[in-house]
Every structure is written in structure tokens, then in C-alpha cells.
Amino acid sequence: MTITSDSVVTLHYTVSTEDGTTLDSSEGKEPLVVLLGQRFLIEGLEDALIGKDKDDSFNVSIEPEKAYGERVDELVQTVPRSMFEGTEVEVGMSFRATTPQGEQSVIIIETNDEEVVVDGNHPLAGIPLTFDVNVVDIREATEQEREHGHVHGPEGCGHDH
Ligand SMILES: [Zn+2]
Known part of the structure; x- marks a missing residue:
């Protein structure tokens, strides 16, 4: 068959x-x-x-x-670091987040003292x-x-x- x-x-x-x-x-x-x-x-x-x-x-x-799928630029978002109050933030960490596209997995791709950049695109x-x-x-x-x-x-x- x-x-x-x-x-x-x-x-x-x-x-x-x-x-x-x-x-x-x-x-x-x-x-x-x-x-x-x-x-x-x-x-x-x-x-x-x-x-x-x-x-x-x-x-x-x-x-x-x-x-x-293709990468969607809108899924990369910069959020204030204060949103992660009390949590350690590190590049490469992933977590579930509520976004305008619904609940999805996002990964931290950049951090500085004030901001954290998260990417909701699939890694591939x-x-x-x-x-x-x-x-x-x-x-x-x-x-x-x-x-x-x-x-x-x-x-x-x-x-x-
Ligand atoms: Zn079954």
C-alpha cells in the first residue's frame, strides 16, 4: 500500500x-x-x-x-523590564504569554536595564x-x-x- x-x-x-x-x-x-x-x-x-x-x-x-511559516515582525515586542518584577530574565528563556494573537510561547531575545525584547515567532x-x-x-x-x-x-x- x-x-x-x-x-x-x-x-x-x-x-x-x-x-x-x-x-x-x-x-x-x-x-x-x-x-x-x-x-x-x-x-x-x-x-x-x-x-x-x-x-x-x-x-x-x-x-x-x-x-x-514566515517570520512576523509584529510578534517581536519590546516590553518594560518592570513587567518581569521578581523574575530573572535571560536571553533564551521562553514562557507562555498572552498576546494580541492569543496565548503563545515567546522567547526572550534581548534585554537591557529598562526593556526586554520577546519574540513570539516559532524558532524555525x-x-x-x-x-x-x-x-x-x-x-x-x-x-x-x-x-x-x-x-x-x-x-x-x-x-x-
Ligand atoms: Zn485515542
């Missing part, structure tokens, strides 16, 4: 930037098992998997719009990604998996529904 938009796919992957820096890889670990059609994977990778067979290996370059926004993928296994999703929208292991669901 080939992969369709509601297959359960077991795959090994390595994701890197255009200059060859590896960002993440399943090599040496358990392969990723994922139900397609649920936005667990970025759009470009899901598109590339459709129609592939078991044991296929392929390489795909994905533009930001089909990965983590604006970055083209390359995936090396090996399709280890493919099966059809069960009816229950499709209802729940996620993969079930040998023990069944493991979530409360």
Missing part, C-alpha cells in the same frame, strides 16, 4: 537547514509513528509522504510557508528545511484512531476520551 492522507506512517527522519546543520533526527532512536491528516507534521512533509511506499527513502526541501519560522526520510512502515488507521485523531499503540488509546 502507498501512503494516503489517513495512513499511520512509521518513519525515520533527519531535518536540517539549507547549510546542512542538523536540527533534529530520529536516527538511533525509535522511529516516529504518526497519523497523517492531523497536522502533527508540517504541511510540506505530509505532502511529500503522500503516495510513497514502504522502504522508500527520499529527500525534500520545504519552504517556510509549508513548514513553520522563516527557515527553509530539508528532510531526509525513510518510510519504515505504513498501515491504515483504525476507525478509533481516526475518531481520536491520533495513533494508538499496542495497549490501545492511553488517553482519556
Whole structure:
């Protein structure tokens, strides 16, 4: 069988930037098992998997719009340091914040005595990604998996529904 938009796919992957820096890889670990059609994977990778067979290996370059999106300048905000009263602030720290776009994860990218600059963009926004993928296994999703929208292991669901 080939992969369709509601297959359960077991795959090994390595994701890197255009200059060859590896960002993440399943090599040496358990392969990723994922139900397609649920936005667990970025759009470009899901598109590339459709129609592939078991044991296929392929390489795909994905533009930001089909990965983590373009960077949005408005998500970079400068806030008074007094907002962090009593909390240590350090570049690289991330936390949940309420923004005009709703609750999201932001990261501190700059600080000085008066101000803190936070960035709500996904760390991989604006970055083209390359995936090396090996399709280890493919099966059809069960009816229950499709209802729940996620993969079930040998023990069944493991979530409360
Ligand atoms: Zn479930």
C-alpha cells in the first residue's frame, strides 16, 4: 500500500537547514509513528509522504510557508523590564504569554536595564528545511484512531476520551 492522507506512517527522519546543520533526527532512536491528516507534521512533509511506499527513502526541501511559516515582525515586542518584577530574565528563556494573537510561547531575545525584547515567532519560522526520510512502515488507521485523531499503540488509546 502507498501512503494516503489517513495512513499511520512509521518513519525515520533527519531535518536540517539549507547549510546542512542538523536540527533534529530520529536516527538511533525509535522511529516516529504518526497519523497523517492531523497536522502533527508540517504541511510540506505530509505532502511529500503522500503516495510513497514502504522502504522508500527520499529527500525534500520545504519552504517556510509549508513548514513553520514566515517570520512576523509584529510578534517581536519590546516590553518594560518592570513587567518581569521578581523574575530573572535571560536571553533564551521562553514562557507562555498572552498576546494580541492569543496565548503563545515567546522567547526572550534581548534585554537591557529598562526593556526586554520577546519574540513570539516559532524558532524555525522563516527557515527553509530539508528532510531526509525513510518510510519504515505504513498501515491504515483504525476507525478509533481516526475518531481520536491520533495513533494508538499496542495497549490501545492511553488517553482519556
Ligand atoms: Zn485515542
